[in-house]
Amino acid sequence: MEEFKNFIRNYRGALIGVAIAVLILLTRLYELIVAIIIIAICAFVGNYVQQNKYEVKEKLKKFIDRV
Numbered sequence: 001m002e003e004f005k006n007f008i009r010n011y012r013g014a015l016i017g018v019a020i021a022v023l024i025l026l027t028r029l030y031e032l033i034v035a036i037i038i039i040a041i042c043a044f045v046g047n048y049v050q051q052n053k054y055e056v057k058e059k060l061k062k063f064i065d066r067v
Helices: 002-010 012-026 029-051 053-064
Strands: none
Touching: 002 012, 012 029, 029 053
């Protein structure tokens, strides 16, 4: 029994992480998390393009010329 208690004490963080991961998978919450991440990335890219229009145009022209 003492070995089991030591196991729980040593790997408590990992066990909590596994429990949270299982909960996320069972509730399909990962779809929401992925959607939020995609929205944030697109917002960042859109803001970058808006702020650096000239540089983005030049980079796209060079890329298209290579292809």
